[in-house]
Amino acid sequence: MKPSFEKYIPFKQINLPDRQWPNNTITKAPIWCSVDLRDGNQALVDPMNLEEKLEFFHALCDMGFKEIEIGFPSASETEYEICRELIENNHIPDDVTIQVLVQAREHLIRKTFEAVKGAKNVIVHFYNSTSTLQRKVVFKTDMDGVIKIAVDGAKLIKQLTDEYDGDTNFRFEYSPESFSGTEPENAVEICDRVIEALGSTAENKLIVNLPNTVEMCTPNTYADQIEYFARNLKHRDAAIISIHPHNDRGCGVAAGELALLAGAERVEGTLFGNGERTGNMDIVTMGLNMFTQGVDPKLDFSNLPKLREIYERCTNMKIDPRQPYIGELVFTAFSGSHQDAINKGMKYMKESGTEYWEIPYLPIDPADVGREYEPIIRINSQSGKGGAAFVMNNNFGYDLPKRMHPEFSKLVQAKCEELGRELIPKELFEVFEKNYLEHKQKYVLSSRKIYEESENGNDYVHFKGKMKINGNEEVSLSGVGNGPIDAFFNAIKKVGLDKYEFISYSQHAISQGSDSKAVSYIELKKPDGKSIFGIGIDSNVNVASVLGVLNAINRAEA
Template structure:
């Protein structure tokens, strides 16, 4: 935005609330949840859902655990009306689920809405009209406050008179002063109390006052101040449920809801993954999982977030972004080397799954929402030594010595940089084996057989080819690796010292493999070190293979450097 354009905007005025209490509170329990995917979410779609799609999404919302679901605006179109009738006539609404219907404060729309409710067991009738100064001036042509209040009162009066037409339906009444966050606080209370005077809620039969941030004009702390001021000021607070309905124009819809709950609200309305007009509504999945990550039970089941995302995408035609909190394809994935190293260390230390979750860069355990560990670390040119080692360990059981990580990581990351893309797990393993495992470039070890072995002495026979020439050598030393070093020395090939050795097994059956790792340093330049890996059914042979691999890598490197 150009500096010359700034003057057309003005800051939002704060609420006068000197002794606000919400900043010192903490969330300890979940709110009442209401999904508005089938109405608010649906009206924001380029191609609205058809009835079958809405039914599939409704069933998923029920399965997740939503007990209040806004099913639409029955008076808006035949599709909306017929959808609710299908739910009723095919007995698709569980007895413990309340369906919510939205209606403007207009007589024909209200009457049509009540026709749609015939046979519903539990319903919320949600009445609304716009109350903000901006809406009064522009949408309603400079209507007065009394005229706008009269619209709400007249609608509420008609709804009350129609309750007897659905005697078998348990109805909860809800009113929204639309654009609440842009309405003068005292006027919002005045209109809400006028509706309360008509509906006469009691502590035993509460009504809902829904306070929308229809357009997110202000910062989330200001919205929280508005909610706390409202909760303090409204009469008969014990007879109402204060509900929040935030949008995301400033990108802080979730924050505004969380602070609004601290400020005293009881209930929230939102959509899966935040689908809604403009930048969207409150993201119910993110808010619920935020609470889960702080140890708060929500009553909502997002233990298979990918399945929820699949149903959502198939029926709305929308896509969940790769970086969307919790549900995105890449949100548990680290490409950065430093992140990968910290995650690997955290995962390695998690020996007891019953302990409190504490892994760097992962706010929750991906497994808890149905994600695997496969995608936690992925490798490209930005990745580090720990990431490659993590994948080799997690996916293929190769537990590299820590001092081997930099050499392997540098090699694999160099390939990713060369290819200009991410490497698959299979590619990482294939390249690791080609470069480090059972190398045969210079020395091709055909046979290593121990003929005599005591606690302090090993004698053996070696068959190999050296630069293509077949040879038979004697092995002699205080262990298998040392005996092979002796044989190489006798041929004048030993220009190195063995620095590190480690081994482990892969698998637990009789067919398990032994994996060994050996590091050597060159006599001519001790700073030049090379790791090799050996794999064999015999632990002795795997160690020898690792030595030969390290030696071959060193010889190839020497040849390339002169």
């Protein structure tokens, strides 16, 4: 054997110089078929029991799936019993078609027809492997032998359908398993032969499913295979082109999307990409990719957290924190620049009244999938100035002025580094409380009075009160100014606090109703030339601003 990478055979490309799929756009949803209960279930360490399968089946119906592959009823008694339970106890809605998988082998096909007796709508999905490698290594036969297996299976299925005593609406699906590893011309030939054996027509089409059973090539090459197949199939009008991508190269969704551009009309996949090896194509990701492009996926993804709970409980599989749309961290920004952009996007959405979702770094509104805004920005030592401010505003209603962001951010980063982890919103607010609202007070107002006076057309504000220093000494304060802050500054200058300079001020309400309160953010320049912020809260806006000044001085002299 050759060493290292040299032992692998490069995938043979399709000669399709006039390919059309790159010029196409996805404008509508495909026919979706969930294979969670078959392909997904068979890949579990502990397959779902009857109760779990029933719950999962009903969840798929609630999402809007109209075609659901429920299992391989001829493979085991358990699978057979689940099929019978669904039929006999009326679990299947009238507009939902169950799909059953079976190898193109006589005794398995006959048992499959027994398993579905009494169902209203059934797709019998039969298959045999056609790939070059499996013909050589597994079956040791040529293409003629593989075609005979498929055609014989098709003839038996047609015969059993004709002989069937009941009113079941049968449809058929054929998969040349490992399609992507089959020579394109051979894949076309075997499917044409199956269509002929079944007598499929434009009015009664065969679902021709082209599985990327093992993802062997780049998504664009898979798209070339699909377009080649659709162009060259003799009985194209009698076929619905279906795809079944797997994710061995990590490109299952991309392969599925490009296959739709190339002419596929139907997609088989699973929720969150569960399936053999690295999984099947993730229908949730593909569907929501369409959703974010203004295309209705025709499936209900409005409560992904509920779907996640059902999925993880029934399969014992865990969804990765980075899984698109549903992972714990996908709507989370730690980077400072990302946090700032999201924060500005939120403000733009609120202020502009735009009809469209226009927020940087968030390709979808979390609310559209049942997620919440709160977790979007999370705080760690790498977070930027705007991140902590966003959480304070979004979670607690404190709209910190932009000039205050750097100061508060340093306090938050110091706490993150002390703990060695991110802060949850509650802990972030505790940093705010400790450093501002509950800060040690050297100076405390024991009484206060603020009133206005007009004289000779001029308006003045008076401040009078008493202030304790270090809890003991009490001094009287009196000052006049053009506003409450100016009056208070003039009052405290008389008792030695004359080295602080007022820089900026902002204020907003933090509650509503008769007990509403205002919060004031005051920025002062300290004697050393650096700035510091203080916060005051009171039901009286003038008092809140005065308390903010005193809070800044107390913080400066701590």
